[in-house]
Amino acid sequence: MTEYKNRAVVLNRRPEGEIRDGDLVVQEREQRPLKDGEVRAQTLWLSLDPYMRPRMNDSKGYMDPIGIGETIVGESVGRIVESKSDQYQVGDLITSYSGWQEYSVFPGDAPMVYKIEPKAGVPLQAYLGVAGMPGRTGYCGLMYVGKPKAGETVVVSAASGPVGTVVGQTAKKEGCRVVGVAGGPEKCRFVVEELGFDACVDYKAGNLEADLKAACPDGIDIYFENVGGAVTRAVAPLLNKGARVPICGYVSAYNAADMASVETPFHVLKALDEVPEHRFFLVTEWQAQHQEITTILTDRVASGELKYRETVAEGLDNAVEAFKGMLNGKNFGKQLVHIAD
Numbered sequence: 001m002t003e004y005k006n007r008a009v010v011l012n013r014r015p016e017g018e019i020r021d022g023d024l025v026v027q028e029r030e031q032r033p034l035k036d037g038e039v040r041a042q043t044l045w046l047s048l049d050p051y052m053r054p055r056m057n058d059s060k061g062y063m064d065p066i067g068i069g070e071t072i073v074g075e076s077v078g079r080i081v082e083s084k085s086d087q088y089q090v091g092d093l094i095t096s097y098s099g100w101q102e103y104s105v106f107p108g109d110a111p112m113v114y115k116i117e118p119k120a121g122v123p124l125q126a127y128l129g130v131a132g133m134p135g136r137t138g139y140c141g142l143m144y145v146g147k148p149k150a151g152e153t154v155v156v157s158a159a160s161g162p163v164g165t166v167v168g169q170t171a172k173k174e175g176c177r178v179v180g181v182a183g184g185p186e187k188c189r190f191v192v193e194e195l196g197f198d199a200c201v202d203y204k205a206g207n208l209e210a211d212l213k214a215a216c217p218d219g220i221d222i223y224f225e226n227v228g229g230a231v232t233r234a235v236a237p238l239l240n241k242g243a244r245v246p247i248c249g250y251v252s253a254y255n256a257a258d259m260a261s262v263e264t265p266f267h268v269l270k271a272l273d274e275v276p277e278h279r280f281f282l283v284t285e286w287q288a289q290h291q292e293i294t295t296i297l298t299d300r301v302a303s304g305e306l307k308y309r310e311t312v313a314e315g316l317d318n319a320v321e322a323f324k325g326m327l328n329g330k331n332f333g334k335q336l337v338h339i340a341d
């Protein structure tokens with residue numbers, strides 16, 4: 001036992017479709033004393049990300065499912081509050097895969113833990129959003145899988161979220177015409193007026209195919225796939241010869257009761273007469289460039305060039321509702337949970 005009272009959100013029951021009351025529950029967890037070489041971190045900001053939902057299912061995707069009774073996986077910004085490792089000092093700020101909990105213990109040499117060197121103009125929580133994993137996903141997926149060339153038309157779905165935000169602004173910097181797809185007029189206005197995209201199509205307005213065609217008079221050279229479903233079906237006939245489709249995710253399917261029966265972007269693209277270059281990618285493919293890409297993104301945040309929104313839920317008790325909302329687009333920009341200062 002220690003002085004630290006930990007609380008965690010754990011998987012109590014596997015959700016069938018949308019998450020229901022009782023699927024995820026908050027539990028008190030004992031914090032054990034540190035062993036030599038270990039550190040204890042207090043979670044300050046927790047990141048909520050769409051990939052967490054498929055990991056609650058009992059099927060192996062690109063990562064193992066979360067076990068019943070286990071803490072929900074997730075990345076956070078934390079502060080070292082106790083250290084028996086010479087690699088960390090009390091007060092160090094880090095990002096780590098702590099899971100949805102208020103305190104975590106890990107060995108000083110654990111992988112995927114990064115020290116944050118605070119930079120003026122870059123709030124801590126940005127290291128979970130546009131300057132963190134989602135930002136690196138957007139940057140690397142666009143630059144290394146999409147391979148944009150000046151003058152090309154790039155379409156990105158979930159355009160106001162952290163991945164889409166970085167994809168669109170990076171593509172603009174590369175000299176592309178950028179069209180976002182987002183849910184609702186407020187998000188579309190933000191994407192054009194604040195983020196500087198050339199156009200944004202509201203897929204909820206009822207004219208998706210026609211609106212997308214009008215926004216892409218020269219067709220589509222890169223479709224950065226975040227959502228799947230109706231958006232992919234509307235994009236497919238507009239893809240130009242030589243088009244590339246980085247498949248980042250397809251969040252419209254994540255709440256499906258049976259993922260195996262979902263029509264994925266692969267089905268839609270493979271059925272085309274001219275099959276575009278397309279592949280699923282994982283941000284961890286560029287793990288070796290973690291610091292280099294983080295520096296690019298934090299520099300752009302610090303200078304004000306990379307703009308973004310965030311939605312903040314307060315406290316671990318509100319994490320589940322915030323997560324459910326995010327899967328349905330209730331978030332506007334990066335969805336975070338603020339745990340402590």
Ligand SMILES: NC(=O)c1ccc[n+]([C@@H]2O[C@H](COP(=O)([O-])OP(=O)(O)OC[C@H]3O[C@@H](n4cnc5c(N)ncnc54)[C@H](OP(=O)(O)O)[C@@H]3O)[C@@H](O)[C@H]2O)c1
Nearest residue numbers: 050137158161162163182183226227249250252282283329
């Ligand atoms: N491959 C990787 O390594 C990797 C890493 C990180 C993220 N990702 C993927 O990147 C994508 C975006 O992630 P993010 O963190 O930036 O999420 P996000 O945009 O903050 O949140 C998801 C958004 O998806 C949209 N959405 C939900 N249901 C939809 C539907 N039926 N049709 C169209 N849009 C829908 C909603 O926006 P609207 O209100 O606009 O509908 C919602 O806000 C996800 O697919 C995620 O899994 C992949």
